[in-house]
Amino acid sequence: MKTKKYLLIFLWLVSQASLWAQAATTPAAPDPQVNQLPQIMTWVFLIAGSLLFIVAMAYMIKVNQFLYKRALQLEARLNGVELPADGSAVVADPAGDGFWTRMRKKYWEDAVPIDREADILSHHDFDGIRELDNRLPPWWVNMFILTIIYALGYMFYYHWGGNGLSQTQEYEQEVAIAKKNIAAALAGKANAVDESSVLALTDSGPLGEGELIFKNNCVACHGAKGEGGVGPNLTDEYWLHGGGIKNVFKTIKYGVPEKGMISWSAQLKPSDMQKVASYILTLKGTNPPNPKAPQGEIWKEEATAKPDSTAKEALPSTTK
Amino acid sequence: MSRIEQFQYDNRIVRAFGMASFLWGLVGMLVGLIIAFQLIYPPLNFSQYGVPFLTFGRLRPLHTNAVIFAFVGNGLFTGIYYSLQRLLKARMFSSTLSWVHFWGWQFIILCAALTLPFGITNSSEYAELAWPIDILIALIWVVFGINMFGTIVKRREDHLYVAIWFYIATWVTVAVLHIVRSFELPYSFLGSYSVFSGVQDALVQWWYGHNAVAFFLTTPYLGMMYYFLPKAANRPVYSYKLSIIHFWALIFIYIWAGPHHLLYSSMPDWVQSLGTVFSVMLIAPSWGGMLNGLLTLRGAWDRVRQDPVLKFLVVAVTAYGMATFEGPMLSIKSVNAISHFTDWTIAHVHVGALGWNGFLTFGMLYWLWPRLYRTNLYSTNLANIHFWVGTLGIIFYAVPMYWAGWTQYFMWREFTPEGTLAWGNFLDTVKQIVPMYMIRGVGGLMYFTGAVIGVYNLFKTAAQGSFLANEDAEAPAREHLVAPKVAGEYWHKWIEGRPFQMLLFSTILIAIGGIVQIIPMVFIESQVPKISTVKPYTPLELTGRDLYIREGCIGCHSQMIRPFRAETERYGEYSKSGEYIYDRPFLWSSKRTGPDLFRVGKKYPDSWHYNHMMDPTTMSPGSLMPAYPQLLTNPLDLSLLPSKIVALRTLGTPYPRNFEKEAIEKAKEQALAISKNLNDQGIKDPGLENKEIVALIAYLQRLGTDIKVQPTATSK
Incomplete structure (x- = not known):
């Protein structure tokens, strides 16, 4: 029975190890969506299993108690001692301890x-300090054993033969799941705008949001009013990487890393990039104080016929 | 019956260490308060006025060193010098050595206080000090060892009490840790490079750092608990068997647990797993100490209500129990993913430092001072006030830091459904926790106030008593050189009578974990897959890197992108071990008050960095970073470059032969190019190529860019 108990605990711990280590992800599987179910099932199984285990243990204890009582009664009868039928006298063991x-x-x-501790008190003292020889607290010993079993299970699961993922595999899985979820979230939404489909917004609502995004993210380099600083002036007619909503959107999305403009695609949603790009276009001709000298080429809206090709042409010419 | 010998205990040395402990303690806590408030109100860095030595980056190591080595260090010497004499029934082996130890240690602390604010550091946490100070520490530690073992040899007790087992393990392990961590090659009077590089340096560092906690902050204090707690409670120790098992298990297992500081880093998975499982196995041995302490109080709990000493000791032991349960939990990978780099870590260490070390030290001093001065404690009320203010201080410190840690975790990793970071601007995650930093500052202030009250109480106690410099004692002379075997005695008694065997066995046990982890990492090349495009730093970048070290940037900025989508989206491709092979020392850091910098290279234009160093808030409104205007005006000193290059080549960095002769020229060329670039970007200040800023920009622009060239890793 003892072996069985430890075996069960061991199995539980091994299953725990996988749950802890991958709390944020799901176990290895080609399709993460399908895999949601087993994750829940693992928990259901664990909880149900633990309950079952407790019930089984309680039942076994009862059976054990009953058999123990019967055995004592039998033994007493063999020795010619009569016991009360309810067995109350024999439940308590000779030392007087109950179950x-x-x-x-x-x-x-x-x-x-404490009143009996003189029996286990050391005879010797160190500067007046004496020591008792109490047994190790059993729960402490059990906890120690469990942590050792956990350690062995962990090493087995991750290194000696289990299915534990390496941290690189965990990462690849996380990215794969995210890709799928993002694709699902973007499907058919306004957020799906990209540089080929984006249009300039003119409503004051989105433009106000765009202004807020600009204040939070862009002013450090482009100035509070877009007059330019580390980055170019956004209020004049000159553009380094092409003007117009599609090119501005593209510059924000991909950045121009070699010139210090970072890609914002990780920090701003496509719809946010659309808003801030639209806001930037409204800055044209505002003539803020301390403008930075014009850079790049004059951008004329007529050229929007082929925004992409123009942008590509504009790129190399900017390194002056 | 053997002859009774008369002798005297040396109390003077105990008093000296005790005073040093609380006085340095106040200094260390004050520096802690200053840096806590710097995070709320950055102008307190004073660097905007061109004062370079009060920035967070420079004061933070001063705070940790002062608290660990000055406050707790002197505290543990107080406890050891007092209890060792009494447990062995002998005066200290040599008064001369005692005083060499005392003044040597204070001199080391003074050296630390005079070097760290001036940027003389090697950035290895808790081992920042320059190499000559490292040598001095080793010498003084040997003096301490000789004095301790000398006393053990001339003892009048056959056997060693459990406290002394802990003192012996402390001595040998700290010696081993300190010496191995200090393997470094000097390139100047105060400068040196670590013998280990990158991942290996990280492993050695956290083997050291973690076990400095284990064997400097824990084992000696456990030994002291085993003396002062039963003395103060006047109760026998609960279980001798428990002492034995938890002592040996603790020292054996502790040493393996270091890699839990490096989970999800570029450390090979097997090392990380060892760190995790040994940390989990450490719960029981650690709790063995707590249990033996708390259960010793059985039958004495009523006195805990009245005696401030016991109050302090009980909270100390409880804080120890909490911290040693939390530690193993933090070593589980998925929990560590939450806590690492956040303020949760700060909360965790302060529960240990303020609760366990701080309160045990104060409890001990409150017990000692009336005895040293043959009087009663000046005021029990003040001691009680100290206790409550301090306890509340710990709570006000820890709770907001836990809150801040979780906040950071959730904000760093939150994505919009469209797959972008919800808080793409790192500053948003910083501004969010500033209120928590304020409450933490209040908690720290309360704890500090308590400590001031405590010191006042101790001074008043001293003033009303008369100091007993030499305390008379008597004990029977020891009859046997080696303790005789008594029939029926416990097997462990054998080693308790043999201090040198105990030293030997402790050394063997503590060596195993380190050997299994460090030797393969250092000597098996395949553990760190080489990346062909990763090249050594140019001379100017190297100079910039040393400036990064000097300014203590590591205090707030990590250089380790973990393989989580939330980090790769924010910072770029996750870090590979092969990218760090020329990093001496490694600079992964363990805290992100600011963003990770591992791939900051080429992310911003040179002028951005220039403006950001001049005043961070111009480029990042709301930033908590100190301003570094002095970098813009300090002349660039390249004179040490040749010896730096030679030192690095000796250690294995593949600089070509005679490269040191052209290093300065090369650095000047690169500096000129950067200053020209800055000029093109509108920074018109003259002579930029001769300022420190260009070196720092060179280094920052290089960071993490090597694998962009050709992202193929080849295992060699």
Whole structure:
């Protein structure tokens, strides 16, 4: 019975190891969506299993109690001693400890009471300090054993033969799942705008949001009013990487890393990039104080016929 | 019956260490308060006025060193010098050595206080000090060892009490840790490079760093608990068996746990897993100490209500129990993914430092001072006030830091459904936790106030008593050189009578974990897959890197992108071990108050960095970073470059032969190119090529760019 108990605990721990280590992800599987179910099932199984285990243990304890009583009665009868039919006299063991007391002493705590501790007191003292020779607290020993089993299970799961993922595999899985979820989230939404489909917004609502995004992210380099600073002036007619909504959107989305403009695609949603790009276009001709000298080429809206090709042409010419 | 010998205990040395402990403690805590408030109100860095030595980056190591080595260090010497004499029934082996130890240690602390604010550091956490100070520490530690073992040899007790087992393990392990961590090659009077590089340096560092906590902040204090707690409670120690098992298990297992500081880093998975499982196995051995302490109080709990000493000791032991349960939990990978780089770590260490070390030190001093001065404690009320203000201080410190840690975690990793970071601007995640930093500052202030009250109480106690410099004692002379075997005695008694065997066995046990982890990492090349495009730093970048080290940037900026989508989206491709092979020392850091910088190279234009260093808030409104205007005006000193190049080549960095002769020229060329670039970008200040800023820009622009050239990793 003891072996069985440890085996069960061991199996539980091994399953735990995988849950802890991958709390954020799901176990290896080609399709993450399909895999949602087993994750829940693992928990259901665990909880149900633990409950079942407790019930089974309680039942076994009852059976054990009953058999113990019967055995004592049998033994007493063989010795010619009559016991009360309800067996109350035999439940208590000779030392006077009841079942729960025995269980507590065996598995939880077993200190010698203070009034009897003279029996286990060391004879020698160190500068007046004496030592008791109490048994190791059983719960402490059990906890130590469990952590050792956990350690072995962990090493087995991740290194000696289990299915534990390496951290690189975990990462690849996380990215794969995210890709799928993003694709699903973007499907058919306004957020799906990209540089080929984006249009300039003119409503004051989105433009106001665009202004806020600009204030939070762009002013450090382009100035509070878009007059330019580290980055170019956004209020004149000159553009380094092409003007117009499609080119501005594209510059924001991909950045121009070699010139210090970072890609914002990780930080701004496509719809946000559309808003801020639209706002930037409204800055044209505002003539803020301390403008930075014009850079790039004059952009004329007529050229929007082929925004992409123009942008590509504009790129190399900017490194002056 | 053997002859009774008369002798005297040396109390003077105990008093000296005790005073040093609380006085340095106040200094260390004050510096902690200053840096806590710097994070709320950056002008407190004073660097905007061109004062370079008060920035967070420079004061943070001063705070950690002062608290660990000055406050707790002197505290543990107080406890050891007092209890060792009494547990062995002998005066200290040599008064001369005692005082060499005392003044040597204070001199080391003074050296630390005079070097760290001036940027003389090697950035290895808790081992920042320059190499000559490292040598001095080793010498003083040997003096301490001789004095301790000398006393053990001339003892009048056959056996060693459990406290002394802990003192022995402390001594040998700290010696080993300190010496190995200090393997460094000097390139100047105060400068040196670590013998280990990159991933290996990281492993050695956290083997050291973690076990400095284990064997400097824990084992000696456990030994002291085993003396002062039963003394103060006047109760026998709960279980001798528990002492034995938890002592040996603790020292054996602790040493393996270091890699839990490096989970999800570029450290090979097997090393990380060892760190995790040994940390989990450490719960029981750590709790063994807590149990033996708390259960010793059985039957004495009523006195805990009245005696401030016991109050301090109980909270100390409880804080120890909490921190040693939290530690293993933080070592589980998915929990560590939350806590690492956030303020959760700060909360965790302060529960240990303020609760366990701080309160045990104060409890001990409150117990000692009336005895040293043959009087009563000046005021029990003040001690109680100290206790409550301090306890509340710990709570006000820890709770907001836990809150801040979780906030950071959630904000760093939150994505919009469209797959972009919800808080793409790192600053948003910083501004969010500033209120928590304020509450933390209040908590720290409360704890500090408590400490001031405590010191006042101790001074008043001293003033009303008369100091007993030499305390008379008597004990029977020891009859046997080696303790005789007594029939029926416990097997462990054998080693308790043999201090040198105990030293030997402790050394063997603590060596195993380190050997299994470090030796393969250092000597098996395949552990760190080489990347062909990763090249050594140019001379100017190297100079910039040393400026990064000097300014203590590591205090707030990590250089380790973990393989999480939230990090690769924010910072770029996750870090590979092969990218760090020329990093001496490694600069992964363990805290992100600012963003990770590992791939900051080429992300911003040179002028951005220039403006950002002049005043970070111009480029990042709301930033908590100190301003570094002095970098823009300090002349660039390249004179040490040749010896730096030679030192690095000796250690294995493949600089070509005679490269040191052209290093300065090469650095000047690159500096000129950067200054020209800055000029093109509108920074018109003259003579930029001769300023420190160009070196730092060169380094920052290089960071993490090597694998963009050709992202194919080849295992060699």
